[in-house]
Amino acid sequence: MNAFILGKKGTTRQVFDEKGIRIPVTSIDTSPCYVAGIRRFEVDGYWAVLLGYGKMKTASKTREGALKKAGIETPLRFLREIRFKKSEPVLIEKDGAYGIKIGEVELYPGTELKPTTLFQKDQMVNVQGVSKGKGFQGVVKRHGFAGGPRTHGQSDRERAPGSIGQSTTPGRVYKGKRMAGRMGNDTITIKNLRVVEANETQIMIKGLVPGPKGTLITVISS
Numbered sequence: 001m002n003a004f005i006l007g008k009k010g011t012t013r014q015v016f017d018e019k020g021i022r023i024p025v026t027s028i029d030t031s032p033c034y035v036a037g038i039r040r041f042e043v044d045g046y047w048a049v050l051l052g053y054g055k056m057k058t059a060s061k062t063r064e065g066a067l068k069k070a071g072i073e074t075p076l077r078f079l080r081e082i083r084f085k086k087s088e089p090v091l092i093e094k095d096g097a098y099g100i101k102i103g104e105v106e107l108y109p110g111t112e113l114k115p116t117t118l119f120q121k122d123q124m125v126n127v128q129g130v131s132k133g134k135g136f137q138g139v140v141k142r143h144g145f146a147g148g149p150r151t152h153g154q155s156d157r158e159r160a161p162g163s164i165g166q167s168t169t170p171g172r173v174y175k176g177k178r179m180a181g182r183m184g185n186d187t188i189t190i191k192n193l194r195v196v197e198a199n200e201t202q203i204m205i206k207g208l209v210p211g212p213k214g215t216l217i218t219v220i221s222s
Contacts, residue, residue, distance in 0.1 A: 002089070002102050003118035003221040004082045006033050006053035007203065008214050009129065015196065015204075023196060026209045028127075028217050031201040033113045036070050036079060038098050040091065047084040049100065049107065052076035053216070071110030078216055115198035123195045124222040129210035133185035143178045192222055 010027035017023060030053075037050035052067065054077035059067070067076060090101040099108035105117055119125070139145040139161040148157035161180070165173040188210035197204040209217060 002084065003123070003125070003219075004049070004051065005030050005113050005115060005118065005203070005219050006051050006078060006080060007217050007219065008054065009209060009211055009217050010202070010213065012208065023206055024208070025196050025204045025206055028203050028205065028209070028219065029201065030113070030115055030203055032074055032076075034070070034072050034074070034076065035099075035107050035109055035111045035113065036067060036072060036076070037109050038100060038107075039081065039083075040098060041088070047088055048081045049084075049089075051080050051082060051113070053078045053080075069109075080216075080218060082218075082220065114200050115203040116200060119195055119198045119203060119219075119221075121195055121197060124192050125195060125205065126189055126191045126220050126222055127193055127205060127209045128187065128189045128218040128220070129215055131184050131186050131188045131210045132212050134183040136181065137183040138180045139178060142180060142183045145178075 007028040007030035010029050012024070012026045014022050014024050032055065033051060033053045035049060036052040039046060039048035039050065041047050052072065056075050056077040059075035063079070064075065067074075092099050092101050092106060094106075094108065097108055099106055099111075101107070102118065107113075134141075138159055140147050140159045145159075145161060147159045148154055148162060150158055161178075164177055164179065190207070190209060193209075194206040195203060196206050203219065205219070211217070
């Protein structure tokens, strides 16, 4: 079954199962998360569901109008599309509004998503988020280089990258050469994590997920 939801990264802690085994878990707060729209192949050229998450004080007129069209009064901070790649969803219609059916669950624009609606305990999911930004870093921290020797007067070469290219042939540095640069702040997807618990406002996932506390997290079934 396809399952998806938006949330923000919460606390990371440990819990114990029925056998007393310690499990590291990350909690993801998912309230409020709404279906803000349905993308149909006949109209948009692809199948997708538009999700909205997170309250904000005021929204732009464009976003406010789009949310009111979906019947959502809460100004939402984040809007993200979840595309269907494996198979086309079951399209349903009610009172002139189009929605999709996933299993026994019917989703229309304006429907509030709950973790208990689409997710079950021990279900495998993929978690996507933006990793922590670490700024401009050298090759030792960024790529794990060993650095140069500390002896023979090389006081300024301990964390240097060393030679980066050849001589006359090819006379240039290859593209993709591992060098110093910006580290972190990348979109990271961790696959095949297990759902430990799901309630009305929160989903707990085994293991660690990308990003700092409070960052936007996308959870999709594997």
